Amino acid sequence: MTSELSKISNLPLVESQLSPENQVKIRTEIETETNHLLMKMSATTETKFASVYGPVVSWRYGISLGIDPIGPVSTCSFNCAYCQLGEIEVKTKQRQLFIPTEQILADLQPFAPWDVDVITLSGSGEPTLALNLGEILSLVKSLTQRPTLVLTNATLLGNAAVRQELSNADMVSVKLDAVTPEQLRRVDKPVAGIDLPDILAGIAQFRTGYQGQLGIQTMILAEWDAQGLGEYIQVMQSLSPDEIQINVPKRPKPLKRELEGRGNHAEPSAISYPVRVLKCVSSAYLAEFAQEVTRSTGIPVRYR
Ligand code: SF4
Secondary structure, rough: HHHHHHHHOOOOHHHHOHHHHHHHHHHHHHHHHHEEEEEEHHHHHOOOOOEEEEEEEEEEEEEEEEEEEOOOEEEEEEOOOOOOOOOOOEEEOOEOOOOOHHHHHHHHHOOOOOOOOEEEEEEOOOHHEEOOHHHHHHHHHHOOOOOOOEEEEEOOOOHHHHHHOOOOOOOOEOOOOOOHHHHHHHOOOOOOOOOOHHHHHHHHHHHHOOOOOOEEEEEEOOOOOOHHHHOOOEEEEEOOOEEEEEEEOOOOOOOOOHHHHHOOOOHHOOOOOOOEEOOOOOOOHHHHHHHHHHHHHHHOEOOO
16 A cells, blocks of 8 residues: 555656646546545444534534534645635545445434534534435434534535535535635645636535525634625625524644544633644734625625
């Protein structure tokens, strides 16, 4: 396996000699190959994993019981600069079955009678990558009779099957951290083949057919210029979510993958594993940003 990894790490050396089209192709091949190797490595590593965790207190949704449909290996189509999971281990936009629905339902049983405000699909990566997303949502709802919520990065909303499955959720919170391709690349670091126009088109398509409550969540890492804020306001006016949620990276970033990171809302000083605390914009700037968005869109904005 070591020799296979060294072959992959040598590929970028020749990448600069290729056409842009072939660079994308080779980057995709590197990602796919790396993902396969990580999968093989994780299969040989014994990890204690439970697909239900918490409850945790969410600043947006109250007391939330978490469901992790992804599993012990963090897997996402983004690798956000601020991700509370640390560096994402498997970066992919391919959907697959990670955790069987029966296992999730069995893991939910000890939490009965589910005295929480919401049951949230999030966990160790992007929940819409799970092929059993729709099945999980409808069976969890039948079993618990609690409102369901999905936190998604919106990268798969261009897929009609994903939109249809996601519409089983009572609430959906969609991440949108960028209004320019450069901002998307810097903040969210998507896998090859994901771009901002597709993300925006996917959210708009989902918005059109969705009957539940739609929130747009935006993480602010640094102050935005006036043009960026203006574009953001236009996007919000056009998407017209029920609520906008603006926040700063209060949860520290683990230096390596920690399963606990998926639901850890503790203060950095109370966290037992090594983390990096991220710099935040001032509370005054955040309040100013939020007030301008509220004033210009008329959409309720929550921020912290
Ligand atoms: S979308 Fe969520 S899980 Fe994926 S990298 Fe970003 S913060 Fe982490």
